[in-house]
Structures are given as C-alpha cells and as structure tokens.
Amino acid sequence: MITTAFTTLCWKKLQPFDRLVSGALGRLWLCMGLLLGLCCTPLAWADTPVEMQGLRVERVDNAVTISANMRFDLPPSLEEALLKGVSLYFVTEVDVVRERWYFYDKRVAHAERHVRLFYMPLTRRWRVNISPRPFSAGGLGMSLGQSYDTVDEAMTAVQRIAQWPIAQAADIDADAKQNINLIFKLDLTQLPRPLQIGAAGQNEWNLNLNKSMRLVLEPAR
Known part of the structure; x- marks a missing residue:
C-alpha cells in the first residue's frame, strides 16, 4: 500500500512535466518534419516573382498614403506549411x-507593415x-485581424x-526631389529557427520585391 501511494504521488507530480515535454517535443517534431520536407523537395521552382500593380501615392488629410497590390502566386510548399x-x-x-547634391540622401520618413497569415x-x-511592428516583438496586441473562408x-488581404500612411504631410517638401524605396518580402526571421535554416536555401521561399520610384503626390479621390 505504501508503494502504491508513493507511485501515485510521484505520477501526479511528474504528470505536468510530462505534458510540457510532450508539447515541446510535438512542436520540435513538427518543425523537423517540415524541415525535412523542405530539404527533400527538388529545387524545381525559380524565385517566386512579385509584381506591384496599381501604385498610388496621395495626401489624405495630414498624411501621405500609399495604395498598391502585390501580385504573386502562393507556392505549394508555403501553402503546405500553412496547413501544417x-x-x-x-x-x-x-x-x-x-x-541632396552635397551629401547623402536624407531619410525623412520610414514605415513598416507586418502581416501574419495562418490557418485555423x-x-x-x-x-x-x-x-506596424514585427509580431515576434509585439505579439498580436497592436494588430488588426480578420478571418476568411x-x-x-486571405491572400487578397495580404497582397492589398x-x-x-507612410509619412506626415509636413515632412514632404514639395520643392525637393524625393524618392520612395519600397521592399516587400516574406519575412523568414519570424519563422521557427529550424524552418529559417531550411527555408533559406529554397527558391520558393525567396519571395521579395525591391523597388525605387520618384515620389509624386496624386490628388486624393
């Protein structure tokens, strides 16, 4: 009887730890499985092309805003990762x-837009x-969210x-020559570490657009 009671007591104390280890191992196995899938997939795809359409820069109230569509097809390996x-x-x-002709160009404004896509x-x-900031730093507290069928x-919401708002209207000098430098990419740094390593060498995961253009304000609609 003493042995049975001791065994039961030990099991009750160890059970939460077992669940913790099981959850951690489960997440590890998921990452390892996806990593193996990435490594074993033939490199048949080129870099995923991204095209920007319908660019419009305009002044809305006291802000300078940008509107555009980032057009690209979601590669099968990325959709498979989402489903997993x-x-x-x-x-x-x-x-x-x-x-500035006498010095380096001056950055007068900077803005970031982070989008998280996942399957439930x-x-x-x-x-x-x-x-407006990475989810790894701010979580979901500062984000706006919506669900789709x-x-x-969902990809339309990601791309559109x-x-x-990218700048304050007061920061824009109408008499100066100003440019917009835009980067759109799949952010691998926010993936689990094992997936970062595997995805870095896969062309399907190399999804990005880097574009520079003259800033021309259009009248607000």
Whole structure:
C-alpha cells in the first residue's frame, strides 16, 4: 500500500512535466518534419516573382498614403506549411528619402507593415493580422485581424495595401526631389529557427520585391 501511494504521488507530480515535454517535443517534431520536407523537395521552382500593380501615392488629410497590390502566386510548399500549422509573415518597408547634391540622401520618413497569415484547422478558416511592428516583438496586441473562408480571400488581404500612411504631410517638401524605396518580402526571421535554416536555401521561399520610384503626390479621390 505504501508503494502504491508513493507511485501515485510521484505520477501526479511528474504528470505536468510530462505534458510540457510532450508539447515541446510535438512542436520540435513538427518543425523537423517540415524541415525535412523542405530539404527533400527538388529545387524545381525559380524565385517566386512579385509584381506591384496599381501604385498610388496621395495626401489624405495630414498624411501621405500609399495604395498598391502585390501580385504573386502562393507556392505549394508555403501553402503546405500553412496547413501544417506554420504562420507566414510578410513585411512591407517604405523609406521616403530626399535627394541632396552635397551629401547623402536624407531619410525623412520610414514605415513598416507586418502581416501574419495562418490557418485555423478547428474552424477551417484563414486569419490575417496586420501590425506596424514585427509580431515576434509585439505579439498580436497592436494588430488588426480578420478571418476568411478561403486561402484566396486571405491572400487578397495580404497582397492589398489600401491608403497606408507612410509619412506626415509636413515632412514632404514639395520643392525637393524625393524618392520612395519600397521592399516587400516574406519575412523568414519570424519563422521557427529550424524552418529559417531550411527555408533559406529554397527558391520558393525567396519571395521579395525591391523597388525605387520618384515620389509624386496624386490628388486624393
């Protein structure tokens, strides 16, 4: 009887630890499985091309905003990762710079747009969260989120930028030559560490756009 009571007591104390280890091992096995899948996939794809359409820069109230559509097809390996519970992170960075003949160009404004896309298997719906800073740093506290029935609807939300404020109107000098430097990419740094290593060498995961253009303000609609 003493032995039985001792065994039961030890089991009750160790059970939470077992659950903790089981959860950690489960996450590790998920990452390792995806990593093996990445490494074993033939490199048949080129870098995923991204095209920017419908660019519009305009002044809205006291802000300078940008609207555009980032057009690209979601590669099969990325959709497979989503269905296995991996969140994908997309980031758009914009710098507004003023040309100076006597020195380096001056950055007068900087803005970031972080988008998290993930699949919810219990409801079979797709979720998109948008935040001004990386989710690894701020979580979901500062983000706006919406759910969608299909991956195509969710991807439309990921790709579409609508009147996103990138600068204060007071920072823009109408008489100066100013450019916009825009970067859009799949942010691998916010993936689990094992996936960062595996995805870095896979062309399908190399999804990015780097574009520079003259800042021309259009009248607000």
